[in-house]
Amino acid sequence: MQSHGLPPAELEKIHAEIAKLIDDTIKRNAEFRKFNAEVGKLNAEASKFTRETFWYPMATTAGLVAVVAGATTLG
Numbered sequence: 001m002q003s004h005g006l007p008p009a010e011l012e013k014i015h016a017e018i019a020k021l022i023d024d025t026i027k028r029n030a031e032f033r034k035f036n037a038e039v040g041k042l043n044a045e046a047s048k049f050t051r052e053t054f055w056y057p058m059a060t061t062a063g064l065v066a067v068v069a070g071a072t073t074l075g
Contacts, residue, residue, distance in 0.1 A: 006014075
């Protein structure tokens with residue numbers, strides 16, 4: 001390995017710092033993957049709520065129309 005004119009102690013410090021940065025990067029990537037998984041869950045839940053806020057009033061309205069139509073037919 002070429003030392004580029006640096007003393008061995010200085011090279012060792014640089015290598016230790018590089019190893020620390022690599023470890024930090026690995027930890028941050030793991031946290032990022034967890035964060036993305038959580039975002040995916042929240043997006044799925046938001047999508048579910050969006051569907052529910054559309055379909056529940058539609059079902060209620062359809063039921064009300066059926067009751068009115070039935071009452072009108074019988075009356």
